[in-house]
Amino acid sequence: MHKLAKTTLALNGVARCLFAERWLTTPKSVCRGFVCAQQNNSDGQDDVYDVIISGGGMVGSAMACSLGMDPNLEDKRILLLEAGHKNVMDSVPDTYSTRVSSISPGSATLLASVGAWEHITNMRCKPYKKMQVWDACSDALIIFDKDNLEDEMAYIVENDVVVAALTKQLDSLSDNVQVKYRSKVVKYTWPMPHQAVESIPWVQVTLASGETLQTKLLIGADGQNSMVRRALGIPTVKWNYDQSAVVAVLRLSEPTENNVAWQRFLPTGPIAMLPLSDSESSLVWSTSHRLAEELLQLDEESFVDAVNSAFWSNENQSDLVETAGSMFRTALSALMPSAGSPRQLPPSVAAIGPKTRVMFPLGMGHASEYIRHRVALIGDAAHRVHPLAGQGVNLGFGDVACLTHILSQAAFNGKDLGAMQHLLEYETERQRHNLPMMAAIDLMKRLYSNDAAPLVLLRTFGLQATNMLPTLKEQIMAFASK
Amino acid sequence: MYSSKLGRLVLGVSCLKPTRVRSGPLRPGLRTGFSWTSVCQQRSLWLRRISHTTVDPNEVRRFQSLASKWWDEQGEFAALHAMNDLRVPFIRDNLLNVHRGRPTAKPLAGLKILDVGCGGGLLTEPLGRLGASVLGIDPVEDSIGTAQLHSSHDPDLCHRVNYRACSLEELTSERPEGAEAEEVVGQFDAVVASEVVEHLADLETFAHCCSLVIKPGGSLFITTLNKTNLSWLLGIVVAENVLRIVPQGTHDWEKFISPEELEHLLESNGFSVQSVKGMLYNPVTGDWSWTDSTAINYALHAVKLRDELFLHQAEEDSPHTQDSTTHS
Numbered sequence: 001m002h003k004l005a006k007t008t009l010a011l012n013g014v015a016r017c018l019f020a021e022r023w024l025t026t027p028k029s030v031c032r033g034f035v036c037a038q039q040n041n042s043d044g045q046d047d048v049y050d051v052i053i054s055g056g057g058m059v060g061s062a063m064a065c066s067l068g069m070d071p072n073l074e075d076k077r078i079l080l081l082e083a084g085h086k087n088v089m090d091s092v093p094d095t096y097s098t099r100v101s102s103i104s105p106g107s108a109t110l111l112a113s114v115g116a117w118e119h120i121t122n123m124r125c126k127p128y129k130k131m132q133v134w135d136a137c138s139d140a141l142i143i144f145d146k147d148n149l150e151d152e153m154a155y156i157v158e159n160d161v162v163v164a165a166l167t168k169q170l171d172s173l174s175d176n177v178q179v180k181y182r183s184k185v186v187k188y189t190w191p192m193p194h195q196a197v198e199s200i201p202w203v204q205v206t207l208a209s210g211e212t213l214q215t216k217l218l219i220g221a222d223g224q225n226s227m228v229r230r231a232l233g234i235p236t237v238k239w240n241y242d243q244s245a246v247v248a249v250l251r252l253s254e255p256t257e258n259n260v261a262w263q264r265f266l267p268t269g270p271i272a273m274l275p276l277s278d279s280e281s282s283l284v285w286s287t288s289h290r291l292a293e294e295l296l297q298l299d300e301e302s303f304v305d306a307v308n309s310a311f312w313s314n315e316n317q318s319d320l321v322e323t324a325g326s327m328f329r330t331a332l333s334a335l336m337p338s339a340g341s342p343r344q345l346p347p348s349v350a351a352i353g354p355k356t357r358v359m360f361p362l363g364m365g366h367a368s369e370y371i372r373h374r375v376a377l378i379g380d381a382a383h384r385v386h387p388l389a390g391q392g393v394n395l396g397f398g399d400v401a402c403l404t405h406i407l408s409q410a411a412f413n414g415k416d417l418g419a420m421q422h423l424l425e426y427e428t429e430r431q432r433h434n435l436p437m438m439a440a441i442d443l444m445k446r447l448y449s450n451d452a453a454p455l456v457l458l459r460t461f462g463l464q465a466t467n468m469l470p471t472l473k474e475q476i477m478a479f480a481s482k
Numbered sequence: 483m484y485s486s487k488l489g490r491l492v493l494g495v496s497c498l499k500p501t502r503v504r505s506g507p508l509r510p511g512l513r514t515g516f517s518w519t520s521v522c523q524q525r526s527l528w529l530r531r532i533s534h535t536t537v538d539p540n541e542v543r544r545f546q547s548l549a550s551k552w553w554d555e556q557g558e559f560a561a562l563h564a565m566n567d568l569r570v571p572f573i574r575d576n577l578l579n580v581h582r583g584r585p586t587a588k589p590l591a592g593l594k595i596l597d598v599g600c601g602g603g604l605l606t607e608p609l610g611r612l613g614a615s616v617l618g619i620d621p622v623e624d625s626i627g628t629a630q631l632h633s634s635h636d637p638d639l640c641h642r643v644n645y646r647a648c649s650l651e652e653l654t655s656e657r658p659e660g661a662e663a664e665e666v667v668g669q670f671d672a673v674v675a676s677e678v679v680e681h682l683a684d685l686e687t688f689a690h691c692c693s694l695v696i697k698p699g700g701s702l703f704i705t706t707l708n709k710t711n712l713s714w715l716l717g718i719v720v721a722e723n724v725l726r727i728v729p730q731g732t733h734d735w736e737k738f739i740s741p742e743e744l745e746h747l748l749e750s751n752g753f754s755v756q757s758v759k760g761m762l763y764n765p766v767t768g769d770w771s772w773t774d775s776t777a778i779n780y781a782l783h784a785v786k787l788r789d790e791l792f793l794h795q796a797e798e799d800s801p802h803t804q805d806s807t808t809h810s
Contacts, residue, residue: 072586076587
């Protein structure tokens with residue numbers, strides 16, 4: 001980018017010399033008064049938005065709400081572009097949808113600050129208080145919970161409910177936030193970094209309808225295959241995991257308090273059961289592509305059997321590991337007798353919900369740059385993670401909170417919203433937070449994808465030790481709750 | 483895009499500012515109240531003087547070649563761009579204190595501000611974005627051209643921010659009988675002269691012109707360099723010769739003024755200095771920060787006293803020279 005800046009400087013220098021001569025000969029009186037009339041795009045003058053957000057998913061809509069509700073950005077023109085239909089949910093459908101997310105307390109705070117959390121709790125959301133994570137290859141387990149079991153750890157909310165709540169909130173912000181549905185972007189035109197003669201300094205967004213919009217700042221919230229990111233040519237570190245996730249809604253054998261999230265690490269990948277209500281839970285089973293396809297082909301009964309056996313069977317445990325594990329556990333409990341919570345057993349599944357099971361491939365992705373001149377990436381467009389830690393959308397909401405704060409400060413200081421100085425601050429702050437999280441998730445995935453004895457022993461000991469250390473667990477929970 | 487701050491130092495960040503038109507010295511304390519005839523008398527005095535002054539052609543030539551580089555945030559003027567982080571909040575917060583109860587999105591709405599020595603409009607534009615109507619003046623025409631071009635693209639700004647290629651004296655002396663004169667006399671809520679005062683030879687005229695154009699009770703904001711050994715060492719030797727942050731020859735130490743002298747000068751022209759704060763530039767990070775010491779750079783906020791108050795004060799200071807027409 002530095003080289004690009006230099007070459008454009010060189011080119012622009014020539015253009016500007018010509019321009020400077022033109023101004024030398026102009027009499028002083030012309031210098032006064034408006035220069036607006038000299039603009040080429042005088043008819044498009046009023047179509048310059050302050051912020052355009054490309055992508056109306058959970059993170060994009062949250063960004064639009066957040067900017068719209070900020071008092072320092074009251075007079076800014078904000079536009080949200082979404083290729084799909086408007087998601088209106090007057091009443092919650094009876095059946096649960098298969099795509100759900102775990103909303104951390106930090107994200108819940110953000111959603112509350114934009115006024116959408118109230119809509120979510122009025123529609124449907126399930127708080128859970130405990131999380132049990134255990135290994136299939138050994139007896140090791142770790143339980144996360146808040147001390148008094150009264151506070152919620154996090155919330156399970158369907159993705160559709162989040163988007164509908166944000167859409168409802170956006171409707172009330174129609175003064176300064178506009179939303180265009182069914183508008184697909186076909187082209188982005190980037191501005192030159194330095195002022196060139198007769199060129200428009202704004203980002204230009206061309207829609208499929210032929211309309212061209214201009215904006216001072218473009219926020220890319222268009223998901224893991226972000227067109228904004230690709231159009232900018234931002235180098236992305238990414239790889240595909242050899243795994244796909246199968247999602248479904250499960251009906252439990254008997255109703256229970258169901259405020260625990262369960263995750264078991266099988267050698268093929270983690271299987272997670274997240275509570276939706278007293279009698280239903282959501283399944284997220286990350287496994288190899290072949291197994292995932294097989295699972296989709298199974299009939300309902302066989303599928304339910306497969307789920308139950310994944311959670312309950314011990315066939316993956318070897319004697320060596322079992323002995324070593326129990327020895328280590330005895331040693332630890334001698335050192336710290338009071339630590340460690342009792343093991344619980346997950347509920348058994350009786351049937352699956354009427355919505356079809358779906359599978360989607362998993363991968364990791366990280367954009368090496370989150371920002372360019374007049375552009376910022378948020379959410380999955382900037383970073384994509386494995387669902388095993390339930391952090392994907394929470395990282396995105398974290399981006400929203402950070403970028404809103406930075407843009408609000410910039411506006412209060414009279415800055416041009418697309419200027420690099422404060423966008424760089426956003427990038428630094430978020431990369432510092434996101435990269436360790438992504439590294440940890442990737443490490444966990446790799447660590448648990450193997451059933452070689454040494455690795456199993458290592459992670460068994462590690463998990464048991466962590467389980468016994470409340471301070472360490474608290475640190476982990478705090479980091480994941482932001 | 484990740485051009486480092488060190489890279490910027492190599493390219494040579496400069497802290498240039500245009501010079502002002504120099505006029506002969508005016509006798510201090512010649513204020514005779516605010517009647518129109520006395521103002522016209524003052525103007526005729528200046529017009530005689532202005533005909534002998536010219537803008538330094540060397541300075542103008544140097545700035546013409548740089549006129550297109552104002553808006554390169556990583557280029558020669560990077561330090562000035564960074565200084566906005568201090569001077570915009572300084573101006574905004576002090577104006578909010580003086581005029582209370584402004585809406586948050588546009589804290590300076592309804593205020594008229596004059597930016598003297600605006601250059602490419604680096605400070606003019608943020609003030610415009612905060613809601614003020616700003617007039618930016620600068621004797622270098624190319625800089626005005628760059629400033630106008632830059633603000634013309636933005637529909638928010640082009641109606642609030644105007645530029646004129648002239649000096650402060652020319653602005654206050656234009657066509658005494660025309661509408662232009664009335665436009666400027668006592669019409670501005672604030673005057674901003676950032677990194678300008680160290681390039682003037684005649685500060686007395688400058689202070690006098692400022693007091694003419696500002697409304698009673700209005701504000702004057704100045705940022706400049708102090709005249710100390712430290713400012714010579716760091717502001718000239720290190721900044722110009724060693725680190726090349728500022729091009730060689732930009733600053734003349736003799737023209738620096740200490741906050742005490744500046745305060746004295748302003749007070750004798752009807753201002754009351756409200757606050758003086760030191761500023762410090764970090765060449766490694768490229769950031770400015772507030773500091774207790776005013777030894778190198780400082781920012782000053784003064785308020786123009788209402789006539790009755792000033793005359794009363796002037797009477798107290800030197801009762802036998804006044805020809806006052808009003809009495810508080």
